[in-house]
Amino acid sequence: MTRPYRRRPTISRPRDLLLTAGFLFLLILVAARLDPSGEDASFSGPFRVIDGDTLALGSERLRLSGIDAPEIMQTCRRTDGSEWPCGREAKDRLGALMRDGQARGAVPECHGAAMDQYRRRLVTCTINGDSLNGRMVRDGYAIGTGLLTFRREQSLAEAEHVGIWSGTFETPRAYRKRMDAAAENKDMRDIWLKLKEMMALHWL
Template sequence: MTHARRHRRISRLKDLLLTVCFLFLLVLIAARLSGQPEETVFSGPFYVIDGDTLAVGPQRLRLSGIDAPEIKQTCLDERNQPWPCGEAARSALSRLMAGQAPECRGDARDRYRRLLVSCVSDGQTVNGRMVASGLALATGAITFRREQSSAETAHRGLWRGTFEHPRVFRDRAGLIDPAQEGEGFWQSIRDLLSLAWL
């Protein structure tokens, strides 16, 4: 194959890839503009189950875009000493939800019918504050990445020592939650659909 033919072939592949990406973006925008399911809003009282799960009466809510340590999970601090990071995450979420006018809202459910929610308390996003405190990890490609980077740089929460990713802990402990495991991909899609990155 001559150099010119190889160059034309690579050029066509690039054009095809750009076209596919452009069409995918159009599909995402169309899906976003085609309407949203009705949002459900909760104003409490909230019961905190763990660092990323709440209950309102019989209804289970899971904070979207984050993954907190499991309740029985321990992490290592800066001196390599174990500390109960799962309990610390639940306590942090309890404090945040005890703020003024807590409210959670969402319009999607996971495979276990838990509503995926974003919560606000004291006028601030609870999901983002959990990540900023270092007691939860961002699951999407875009949302809460700035908060996670800040926590990591400042060695807050989990980042002050070493820890096992909650997903790895669940896998090792036989607590796999397929809905949570797949959320990273879907959260990234929701990030794109939100158009907040544009």
């Protein structure tokens, strides 16, 4: 009795090439979002506070790396359901941390090399050796963005119910996405209204 012939599985070369191309494409996207080509640069204050995770020094914009603070117009909710301006308070908290350090004679310093997609330099900032990035997370005015970055600080803030952890909040990323979608929908509505107006004209 002859055994039925079974074709050995073969590796699909086109499929492998496609997977490799897809992987390379993802690497290119990551490199495009975070441009590490710049040299490590250092900056000394005083800085101007833009929001809870962004500073300015002249025309240079510095983004505190590893954290994400509420957007300036974002609100959060307390346990009783009332809203509070967590975005503005995050900005105020970052400013207060810098002023407190300067009052003790310390100069805030930031350093970093990578640039984000908005051409802001990603930096780590310290005052007297204390990380401003980590302090914003520890005080409950920002969340850590990495799998391990500032996890301890965030766990402590959450356990103590401080800052945004005192109630409920929308993550800054989700808030930005919702605002972008709302702006896009508004643009589409405006275009549609303009078209309706044009169609309603009595052309001669």
